[in-house]
Amino acid sequence: xxxxxxxxxxxxxxxxxxxxxxxxxxxxxxxxxxxxxxxxxxxxxxxxxxxxxxxxxxxxxxxxxxxxxxxxxxxxxxxxxxxxxxxxxxxxxxxxxxxxxxxxxxxxxxxxxxxxxxxxxxxxxxxxxxxxxxxxxxxxxxxxxxxxxxxxxxxxxxxxxxxxxxxxxxxxxxxxxxxxxxxxxxxxxxxxxxxxxxxxxxxxxxxxxxxxxx
Numbered sequence: 390x391x392x393x394x395x396x397x398x399x400x401x402x403x404x405x406x407x408x409x410x411x412x413x414x415x416x417x418x419x420x421x422x423x424x425x426x427x428x429x430x431x432x433x434x435x436x437x438x439x440x441x442x443x444x445x446x447x448x449x450x451x452x453x454x455x456x457x458x459x460x461x462x463x464x465x466x467x468x469x470x471x472x473x474x475x476x477x478x479x480x481x482x483x484x485x486x487x488x489x490x491x492x493x494x495x496x497x498x499x500x501x502x503x504x505x506x507x508x509x510x511x512x513x514x515x516x517x518x519x520x521x522x523x524x525x526x527x528x529x530x531x532x533x534x535x536x537x538x539x540x541x542x543x544x545x546x547x548x549x550x551x552x553x554x555x556x557x558x559x560x561x562x563x564x565x566x567x568x569x570x571x572x573x574x575x576x577x578x579x580x581x582x583x584x585x586x587x588x589x590x591x592x593x594x595x596x597x598x599x600x601x602x603x
Contacts, residue, residue: 503594504593505594508589509538513582517578523573539561541580542557
């Protein structure tokens with residue numbers, strides 16, 4: 390609003406808001422920001438949809454697309470990375486052999502069968518290993534006369550000098566039967582621990598393409 394005092398002087402009145410008006414404006418701005426955060430930002434950026442409107446408006450799809458793109462970029466930078474989890478819930482391994490390849494390897498000329506008795510001294514442990522190539526199939530079965538043994542069925546990669554090994558089964562039992570497709574080339578076998586005061590004999594039968602390391 391302007392008031393003209395005379396022909397040469399003009400005064401301008403600048404409206405001054407009261408403190409109460411500023412407080413009301415701040416509260417209104419905060420409420421609007423909160424609504425935008427709940428309805429738009431959380432669904433679109435973080436796939437968090439507390440109101441359900443984000444899904445209705447298609448905003449949650451934006452965050453899901455962003456996650457998929459991130460996974461694709463991560464997978465392309467690491468050639469050893471595993472493939473995405475399938476609809477069945479199983480995770481595929483990039484360099485795993487096919488079922489047909491595994492079946493062929495069971496029929497190779499190098500397949501052999503052995504039956505051996507191994508004495509585990511009283512109060513001591515003992516290892517028995519087989520040298521095998523990667524992705525080679527092994528069928529095995531071992532038992533004692535009923536006395537349980539602690540054992541670790543594991544594999545050690547060929548050429549590894551760090552002491553790394555991968556355990557396939559660790560428990561205490563008097564027998565076990567199973568099969569293994571080796572994840573890497575190296576020595577694979579058992580460590581038995583006899584915690585009794587008497588010698589325990591393990592009867593072990595194996596079938597596969599391997600060399601006995603002992």
